[in-house]
Amino acid sequence: MSAAESGVPNPPVRRLGDWSASHLRDLADDYGTSLYVLDLERVRENYERLETAFPESEIMFAAKANALGRVLETLLEAGAGIECASAGELVRALEAGAPGERVHYTAVNPPATDLDLAVDAAADNHALTITAGAEDTIDRLEERGYDGRLCLRVNPGIGAGHHKKVRTGADAKFGVPANRAVETAVDAAERGFDVVGVHAHVGSGVSSDDLDAHREFVSRMGDLAREVNEALTAAPDAQAGLEFVDVGGGFGVPYREDEAPLDLEAVAEATRDALGEVDARLTIEPGRYLVADAGVLLTRVNTVKDAPETTVVGVDAGMTTLARPAMYGSYHPIRNLEANAVDRPETPQTVTGPICESSDVFCTDRSLPETARGDLLTIGNAGAYGYEMASTYNSRPRPASVVLEADGLATLSRRRETLEDVVRLERAAGDGEVDSDEPNRGSPREVSR
Numbered sequence: 351m352s353a354a355e356s357g358v359p360n361p362p363v364r365r366l367g368d369w370s371a372s373h374l375r376d377l378a379d380d381y382g383t384s385l386y387v388l389d390l391e392r393v394r395e396n397y398e399r400l401e402t403a404f405p406e407s408e409i410m411f412a413a414k415a416n417a418l419g420r421v422l423e424t425l426l427e428a429g430a431g432i433e434c435a436s437a438g439e440l441v442r443a444l445e446a447g448a449p450g451e452r453v454h455y456t457a458v459n460p461p462a463t464d465l466d467l468a469v470d471a472a473a474d475n476h477a478l479t480i481t482a483g484a485e486d487t488i489d490r491l492e493e494r495g496y497d498g499r500l501c502l503r504v505n506p507g508i509g510a511g512h513h514k515k516v517r518t519g520a521d522a523k524f525g526v527p528a529n530r531a532v533e534t535a536v537d538a539a540e541r542g543f544d545v546v547g548v549h550a551h552v553g554s555g556v557s558s559d560d561l562d563a564h565r566e567f568v569s570r571m572g573d574l575a576r577e578v579n580e581a582l583t584a585a586p587d588a589q590a591g592l593e594f595v596d597v598g599g600g601f602g603v604p605y606r607e608d609e610a611p612l613d614l615e616a617v618a619e620a621t622r623d624a625l626g627e628v629d630a631r632l633t634i635e636p637g638r639y640l641v642a643d644a645g646v647l648l649t650r651v652n653t654v655k656d657a658p659e660t661t662v663v664g665v666d667a668g669m670t671t672l673a674r675p676a677m678y679g680s681y682h683p684i685r686n687l688e689a690n691a692v693d694r695p696e697t698p699q700t701v702t703g704p705i706c707e708s709s710d711v712f713c714t715d716r717s718l719p720e721t722a723r724g725d726l727l728t729i730g731n732a733g734a735y736g737y738e739m740a741s742t743y744n745s746r747p748r749p750a751s752v753v754l755e756a757d758g759l760a761t762l763s764r765r766r767e768t769l770e771d772v773v774r775l776e777r778a779a780g781d782g783e784v785d786s787d788e789p790n791r792g793s794p795r796e797v798s799r
């Protein structure tokens with residue numbers, strides 16, 4: 351749907367040199383708030399830094415961090431592949447022009463429709479790789495006639511990351527238990543699958559403090575890859591060894607103003623050392639590292655209320671716009687963009703959204719320049735797991751996303767949802783735009799109670 355069709359005005363294209371407060375204020379005026387803004391040049395720079403630290407490795411961008419089409423296109427152009435966690439991400443990667451050989455689909459308890467789509471996509475793009483994390487998934491692929499490129503996700507038994515909810519490496523949900531990995535890989539090869547990789551992901555937001563856990567994890571992956579390689583090449587129906595060993599993503603970024611950036615060289619060196627000699631390419635799967643610091647969320651203050659011991663600052667973004675603070679207690683820097691904000695005294699302030707939940711809070715009692723109604727704030731480091739985790743809870747439309755292109759132009763990349771969007775799915779066929787094979791309102795069927 352075009353901007354005109356959606357009733358959302360198409361603001362003028364703006365030329366931007368940098369991220370100055372006045373440029374961001376212009377964007378908020380043009381596109382409204384709340385608004386995600388993403389700098390594609392920064393995404394490119396992040397990619398180049400990673401590529402320099404991990405030469406000769408394959409970098410698969412984890413689209414779950416930010417699946418905006420322009421982000422995927424930018425990273426594909428830079429040389430990355432795309433790791434997809436769902437049918438939706440797979441569709442977006444293919445739509446962004448990803449060739450099959452640069453797409454991994456990582457199935458986690460995949461719904462039938464996801465597997466159907468992945469198998470269809472693999473039929474069109476033979477080089478696409480499907481990663482299975484359970485024996486069931488391999489059976490279900492076989493039932494669909496798929497015996498193409500298969501990567502086996504294992505559970506390495508080691509988790510790390512910024513919060514217990516994102517430490518996947520020791521969570522039984524993810525991957526085939528390590529002690530069954532070799533037999534599962536050999537069994538899949540004997541059933542005709544082309545077993546091309548082993549994979550594991552320890553968790554998200556791994557910092558330099560987690561380097562020992564990272565070393566132990568990668569060392570286990572090296573051992574596993576050597577064992578699988580040996581077993582595959584020795585099997586009666588011997589197949590070629592593995593093409594790659596994928597140690598996942600998880601590279602952390604600083605969120606607090608005083609946090610040091612990840613020592614990428616140290617992580618890369620630890621990874622190479624711990625992996626040891628393996629006759630397979632090293633693959634990494636970063637999401638956050640590539641996009642987090644490329645994005646900000648702009649939000650406008652609508653309420654300033656004195657309360658005992660704090661000032662409550664109400665803004666037009668909420669936990670439905672950026673879920674990380676409510677979900678993990680995550681810290682995001684907050685900056686007041688008003689020209690005179692630097693001259694104002696700092697006081698303890700609690701910045702909250704419009705959602706009817708007590709957890710709808712971006713910061714509690716944080717020292718910020720005094721805030722006035724109408725001020726524009728940025729919530730920083732919002733490029734990863736920001737829009738992707740947004741929801742329409744409280745029937746709130748999701749925000750728009752603007753990208754800053756390399757040539758300095760800012761363009762609307764995804765329009766703001768409207769109240770019309772909020773009610774659209776409840777419309778009957780012919781009554782609104784319902785273009786789907788799914789049953790929709792207006793086609794009643796009898797059910798017994």
Ligand SMILES: Cc1ncc(COP(=O)(O)O)c(C=O)c1O
Binds near residue numbers: 433553554599600636
């Ligand atoms: C399988 C897999 N790969 C890659 C990632 C990307 O993680 P991050 O954004 O921390 O790099 C995730 C998310 O944690 C994941 O689950």
Ligand SMILES: N[C@@H](CCCC[NH3+])C(=O)O
Binds near residue numbers: 735
């Ligand atoms: N959503 C998490 C990262 C988890 C990534 C998926 N395994 C975050 O915002 O930190």
